[in-house]
Each structure stands twice: as structure tokens, then as C-alpha cells.
Amino acid sequence: MNNPIIELTDLTKCYGKKTAVDRLNLKIYSGEIFGLLGPNGAGKTTSILMMLGLTEPTSGTATICGYNATRNPLQVKKLVGYLPDNVGFYPDMTAVENLCFIAQLNGLAEEEAKKSAKELLEVVGLEANSDSKTGTFSRGMKQRLGLAEVLIKKPKVIILDEPTLGIDPSGVNEFLELIQRLSREQKLTVLMSSHHLHQVQRVCDRVGIFVDGKMIVEGPIDSLAQKLQMHEGFKTVIQLASEIENPTVLEKALQDIEGYKSLSVKQDTLHVLASKDITAEAVRALVYQNANIVSVQRNGYSLDDIYSKYFESSNQREVKHERKRK
Numbered sequence: 001m002n003n004p005i006i007e008l009t010d011l012t013k014c015y016g017k018k019t020a021v022d023r024l025n026l027k028i029y030s031g032e033i034f035g036l037l038g039p040n041g042a043g044k045t046t047s048i049l050m051m052l053g054l055t056e057p058t059s060g061t062a063t064i065c066g067y068n069a070t071r072n073p074l075q076v077k078k079l080v081g082y083l084p085d086n087v088g089f090y091p092d093m094t095a096v097e098n099l100c101f102i103a104q105l106n107g108l109a110e111e112e113a114k115k116s117a118k119e120l121l122e123v124v125g126l127e128a129n130s131d132s133k134t135g136t137f138s139r140g141m142k143q144r145l146g147l148a149e150v151l152i153k154k155p156k157v158i159i160l161d162e163p164t165l166g167i168d169p170s171g172v173n174e175f176l177e178l179i180q181r182l183s184r185e186q187k188l189t190v191l192m193s194s195h196h197l198h199q200v201q202r203v204c205d206r207v208g209i210f211v212d213g214k215m216i217v218e219g220p221i222d223s224l225a226q227k228l229q230m231h232e233g234f235k236t237v238i239q240l241a242s243e244i245e246n247p248t249v250l251e252k253a254l255q256d257i258e259g260y261k262s263l264s265v266k267q268d269t270l271h272v273l274a275s276k277d278i279t280a281e282a283v284r285a286l287v288y289q290n291a292n293i294v295s296v297q298r299n300g301y302s303l304d305d306i307y308s309k310y311f312e313s314s315n316q317r318e319v320k321h322e323r324k325r326k
Contacts, residue, residue: 005030005157005189010060013046020046022213033183033190035204043213044193048159052082065156081150085162087142091135095126095145098134099152106153120148140171160192164199176203197304224306233261234299236279238270241292253285
């Protein structure tokens with residue numbers, strides 16, 4: 001595999017006795033969309049600021065496109081586009097005027113700046129609003145304009161910090177599709193920080209679960225599901241045509257299957273946990289009980305399950321640590 005575009009080695013940031021980021025190690029490769037997933041206050045934004053050279057680490061290093069972000073912040077800023085969670089524009093200037101201004105600050109000549117601004121407004125779907133003042137823009141429109149601003153200096157890497165915050169559901173879908181398309185077409189490396197599980201699941205190649213300043217686990221979602229399966233057991237999710245009235249009958253039908261561990265029922269959905277894959281046997285047993293099955297998902301661990309598992313494990317470790325200190 002090629003050298004990583006982003007490489008974090010034991011990256012640590014302390015504020016007095018508080019450790020905001022604790023020995024973060026991470027490699028992100030060219031063209032990859034990586035999701036940094038964690039609750040608010042986990043240390044995601046602090047990590048990003050260290051990657052951009054905007055705050056100095058207490059220890060460890062952040063290397064971006066081969067440059068140490070602390071020692072060479074200007075080189076990093078030339079190669080990285082950053083979209084914060086609340087992007088600001090001059091409200092009395094139009095979209096194209098705002099972009100031209102940013103382009104010229106980044107060294108583009110006036111004519112080239114105008115050309116690039118118009119092209120990018122088309123790319124992000126704002127060509128019809130190019131001459132509208134940004135003070136009239138919705139949150140979603142501002143995020144699109146922010147993405148155009150990020151792209152105007154032709155970065156190798158874009159870092160998005162909670163990019164869909166405050167955008168309506170349809171706007172979120174359009175924005176995520178735009179990120180995927182741009183990454184694919186322009187071979188952009190993308191780091192997306194978010195606390196929205198399903199948005200991360202939709203667009204990211206790999207995910208890192210970040211809690212209390214620590215990277216708890218990282219990898220492709222499928223491999224995280226496999227790790228959880230090895231630890232917890234094999235889960236089959238079976239959806240029925242209607243809400244389950246008598247789960248006890250169905251549970252009895254499954255109990256004789258070798259490897260069966262437990263059954264949980266949520267409305268019209270069964271979650272069957274076993275020490276091995278018993279999907280076929282479970283389906284046969286349920287059909288024999290006249291269950292109207294409409295869908296079956298083998299190894300049914302979702303990102304919710306993965307996130308909950310590692311988040312709860314981290315909390316339990318913290319509680320134990322606090323008890324020992326007392």
C-alpha cells in the first residue's frame with residue numbers, strides 16, 4: 001500500500017490535568033473516506049486542529065502529505081481544505097464574490113479566481129444562486145458553499161468537522177452524495193468527523209470510534225462487525241410481516257437448535273444470538289411455526305451495535321478507573 005496521506009503517531013493533547021486526546025495513532029490513505037466517529041466532547045475537533053497545525057500537540061506527531069503539521073503548518077494548509085462545523089461568509093457579498101475573495105487570498109489571479117468560482121458553484125449545485133447574497137442562504141446552502149471554498153485551492157485532503165450539523169434530511173443526503181462523488185472523481189482523501197452513525201456508515205470506507213480522547217477501535221465496518229461477532233456471538237436479524245404477538249412460542253422453537261444462545265424481540269423483528277451461524281435452522285424452525293418472514297440478515301451487527309459495544313466498554317473502563325482512584 002502507498003504511504004499514508006495522514007499519519008498520526010501517539011498524538012496527545014493535554015490541557016492541565018485533562019487529556020483531550022490520548023496517544024492517537026491513525027493512518028489514512030490516498031482516496032480514502034475515513035469517518036472519525038464519536039460523541040460530542042470526545043476530542044475529535046482537538047485532533048483536527050493538531051492535524052492542521054492550529055494547535056500544538058503536547059506530544060506525538062501529525063504528518064500530513066509528508067509534512068509535520070506542527071513544524072510546517074503553512075505547507076499543510078496549502079494541501080488541506082478544512083470545513084468547520086459552522087462556516088462563515090461575508091453576508092453582503094454574493095456567493096461568487098465570496099469564493100473569488102477566498103481564491104485570491106490563496107494566490108489565484110482575478111480571472112482565474114472568477115472562472116474557478118463559477119465552475120465550483122456548478123459542482124456543488126449552487127450555480128443558480130451564484131449572484132445571491134450569502135446572508136440569504138440556508139444552512140445547507142452555506143455548507144455547500146463552504147465545500148466549494150474548500151475545493152477552490154485544489155487540496156489533496158479535505159477535513160470535514162460535523163459537516164451536516166443543522167441540515168435537513170434531504171440536504172444531508174445530497175451533501176453526502178456530493179462528498180462521495182467528489183472523492184471518487186477527484187481522488188480526494190477525506191476525513192469526516194461526526195457523531196451521526198448512519199451518515200458515517202453511508203459514505204466512509206473505514207471508521208474509527210473515538211471516545212474520551214482515545215481511539216477505541218478502527219477498521220472497515222464489516223471487519224468491526226466480524227470482531228464483535230467473535231466476541232459476542234453470531235447474530236441473525238429476522239423481520240416478520242407483522243408485530244410478534246407470542247414470542248415465547250417462537251423462542252421455544254429455536255431453543256433446540258445447537259449453538260442457540262438467546263432471542264430478543266422488537267415489534268416485528270427477531271434478533272437471534274448464537275455461538276455459530278444458525279440462520280438456516282432458525283428460519284426453518286420459524287416457518288414451521290407459521291411465521292411470515294419478509295427478510296433475513298445474517299451477521300446482523302450494525303454500526304449502532306458496534307458503537308454501543310465499544311462506547312459502553314470505554315465507559316465501564318472509566319468507571320473502574322475512577323473507583324480505583326478513590
